[in-house]
Amino acid sequence: MEKALERFYSVFAEWGVPSIVPQLIVMLVVVSVVILFISVSVMFMIWWERKISAHIQVRYGPMRVGGWHGWAQSIADGIKLLLKEDIIPAGADKLVFALAPMVVFAAALAAYVIIPFGPNLIVRDLNIGVLFYISISSLTVVGIIMAGWSSNNKYSVLGALRSAAQAVSYEVPLVVSVLGVIMTVGSLSMIQIVEAQKRIWFVIPQFFGFLIYLTAAIAECNRLPFDIPEAESELVAGFHVEYSGMRFAIFFLAEYANMFTVSAIATALFLGGWHGPLLPPWLWFLIKTYCIIFVMMWLRWTLARLRVDQLMNLGWKVLLPLAFLNMGITGLILVIHG
Amino acid sequence: MTVTQAVFFLLAAFTLGAALLVVLATNIVHCAIALVFTFFGVAALYVLLDAEFLAAVQVLLYVGGITILLLFAIMLTSRISARGVKIMNEQAGISALVVFAILALMVFANLKGLVLAAAPLPASYATASLGRLLLTTYVLPFEVVSILLLAAMVGAIILAKREREKD
């Protein structure tokens, strides 16, 4: 992999082209691959979620498009959304309205930089890996607020504000729950964290950390039972009521991409990343990630929505103290073990 | 001009442009969004300066925290339709003069007075050593800042809390 890259660069150097050109080409290729991966996996996830929800509710779900169990349904949906008329509400702030989905998608995309699909299959192993994800994920909230505000619709604003409050509240326990792992490994780099789990997955020593992370991550994704920002019955659909067509598709894409990201991070931090017998590393990684995604979908279709105050109580009065306790105990054990 | 320099100038232009937008945009929400871009520009400059941790902190705190706080405040106090209102006060002209003078002086002082190392020193940066410094040499300021944060939190809550109806 690296050798191929070097050869690629050296070819350009021989032609006397400045090194920025091949670098840009590599960047473009990587970005395209990531976007392609996101689109495919999101389409799969949407189809999957529809099937899971249907089966949980003793239905079949989409069965017609594409033949076997309606596998092409998502593709058809995507084409429909692409072809739809682009509507911008009259009172909307056009610039912000157009910018918002891009910001949200950019945040979702950027997070893929640090997902370690395999020992060498990572876009960039930053030495602040986990922190990078945490900081970049907060950008989503800005996009959501932009979307909600620019729609000039009180439901969207309410949804956006709820979303922001929720994301800000749950980010704290999320960060603190991850600290246990970071303290144990002593590094923020995703690769090193995964490497450290060669012998034992952190889900065992950091079980509470894992639970807190998972809860907070579901809340970060605004999924049931924490989906009050989008609560259909109260807010129509939250911050993206006014969006339609392609812009809506981008929001949808970003949402599922985020879901994939938090699951992938959970896999890397707690479930041993790519470690596993027989199968190739990247396959192990995907299997674990999709297992977590499955759990998230399962929860969505079985649990009821929390009230706002219950949500805030859970975040601040239960998860946060537990996360701190987890951190303190981890620290104590580390100190005693020396 | 090397690639780094090109990147620097691009980033500088981007940051300054966004900053100007923050100050000059008529719609306060646009200002806030421009502010996000400014913060990102500065974060990118930190990366250029090998301060990756600080860049992450910058994004986390400024974008994830302060901007969202600002947006909250804006939404609680302004309306989307509030357009065409004067955004600057009467002293804009004289302020521009003074600010420009100060800028000119700073640039002058910079170009004339500083003969420091032109090239950066070899990067000896590690997040770990930053953390160690914070908890050893700078532990006292660290604690003081923690107390300051606590005080700010209490103060903000008390200020923002609606006063109870006096009975």
Add this chain to the structure above:
Amino acid sequence: MVPLSHYLILSAALFAIGMFGALTRRNAIGILMALELMFNAVNLNFVAFSRYLPQTMLQGQIFAIFVITVAAAEAAVGLAIVLGLYRNFKSVNVDEINLMKG
């Protein structure tokens, strides 16, 4: 490489822009934003110096961290004050609020 003075001039410009905003914006939240710009300019200076000056041992970055923290505290309190102002005056334009006028 980029010389130090480039960073310093950039941060000076950023500071000046922020200062201009603080001097002229009518909206109190706008002023707060301008202040944040000035904080950022200062931080940029700190980080640049810690990168370029010998024997600094990351002090610049440490200080930048403290500044960011203080800025966060300032934003929280400042916005709380703005909300208080809005409740009492139904406006956040600072030139309409002059109870301290002599």
Add this chain to the structure above:
Amino acid sequence: MKLVVLVPLLPLIGVLINGLFGMKIRGRAHLVAVSASGLSCLVAFVVFFRAVGGRTLDWDVYSWLKVGDFVVPIGFLVDPLSAVMMLVVTFVGFLIHVYSVGYMHDDRGYARFFTYLNLFMFSMLVLVLANNYLLMFLGWEGVGLCSYLLIGFWYEKQSAADAGKKAFVVNRIGDAGFLLGLFLIWSTFGSLKYAEVFKAVDPGLGTGIYTAITLLLFVGAMGKSAQLPLYVWLPDAMEGPTPVSALIHAATMVTAGVYMVARSHPLYNLAPFSLEMVAWVGAVTAVFAATIALVQNDIKRVVAYSTISQLGYMFLGAGVGAYASGIFHLGTHAFFKALLFLGAGSVIHSLHGEQDIRKMGGLWKAMPITSWTFLLASLANAGIFPLAGFWSKDEILFNAFRRGMTVPWLLGLVGAFLTAFYMFRLFFLVFTGSFRGDAHAGHHPHESPPNMAYPLVVLGFFSVIAGLIFGFPPDHGLYHRFVAPMFEAAHEPAGAAAHVSVSFEIGMAALSLAIALLGIGLAYQFYIKRPGLPSALADRMKGVYRLLLNKYWVDELYQAIFITFGKRVCTFLWGVDSRVVDGAVNGSSWLTVRLSLLSAWNDLKIVDGLVNAIADVIQGGSLSLRRLQTGVIQNYILAMALGILGMVVIYLFLFP
């Protein structure tokens, strides 16, 4: 070994849980507190056995305070001395936690009580396990605080609140001494860590500095361990709940002073005068408190004075250089004194708060477990062979004699006699004879519930065997082989420590045993055989009786000397103030008034005219200047910016 950090940490966690959520969990607070102290005790056992295996630990967990070259770590020291103390504290503490579940079960402040109890355990363990003086001082103040909180636990009661304050104030006097001692240690040795201080101990510095340090430390010990003259708070501390009296004011906290003296033995060994002082204060306190205990009628106060007296023995032991014996007595005393208090609490509990022994009697039938254990504890306290108290007390007396401290030794013997007498006076009055209280129907005395009775049995067991198992043969028992090497150096300086034969040792023991038995016999005569005798004797020796009953009027004395006298001085000074000073002031004021009338005219006409003219000008000017204060903040910022601009210009161009 590093597990030791858990020993104080577990109670602290209990404090946090009960302190923060006590209002929520109320009746289940004991689950947290008892399990915290129980686990802590368990860990303490593990650590203790590792220490018995010969391992010690001096571990700086992290540096706590760092100001210049003044560095104080949070650190733990596990050596035989602290291991023994840790074990006593956690074990007795745990039993008392269990006992409290029954004793406090319907109290309103149930959770609060357990919070304080755990906080106390934490502080005491910090005190004991610290590896430097400042951390010890932290624990020291912590236990003082808990003592204050717990004495005043029923703060609605005026007397309880007052007693709490009294304990706090008296302890502060001692703490001031302790703190000054710490300052002196720091300035002399440049460190507060035991290891560094004791390594830096150098006889070449002269005895003066050591005497000063140790005397100051001893002042602290006097306050905390209730020695003459700072003992007055301890009897009043009986206002607190009985488990508290048992835990804090008998078994653990009050022994902190003894522990501190033993811990500082390298310093004391170089200060013979201080050692002698310690021994004398201990011996005199032992007898003094015992005499008061003879005539007290409150069951808890008798035991409280007994505690003071026994603490005196411990200091006597430490003062003659037999630190190990002092600590040994501390350990055995913890068992039987805790037992006495818990037994007393059990009695009080069953009599619904009655504390006057004149209204008790004949409880043997109703409360067999309490009676038996109380009897064992009394025997142990009286020093009867082969119970725990016998071994340790005898060792102290023997060592005192061997080191040539004859008068303190004699005082100790007298104390032993008195101890036996008052203990059995108490026992006979409470448990034998017939019930003298108002036994109205349905309120018959009854045995306490099991969770109160079991700790009694466990403590009773240890009161019986602790001495025999750990302390036999005297000075060479299991305990001594473990602890004594620490104090190896301490055996030397007394000098007069002549070797004595075994038969002589046995003779000494027999002597003290005989004296104790004599005391018991006398008590039997007085309170069983001829019940009229005590009051007859009291009539005959009215003066002495009243002297003792009123506790030598020490409280009144302190009142007269420190408080009334202080007030007098203040009143006198106030008088001086109001007559002499005020007179002078008034006289001069009269004069001033006359003079000022004169100058007033001058002022009004001439000066004011001038001033008014100036004022008019200024007013005119300020009216226009006032416009500058616009109330708009940005105008001010602009002014600031202009100022900065000016300054920059000045520094850049005018004074480069």
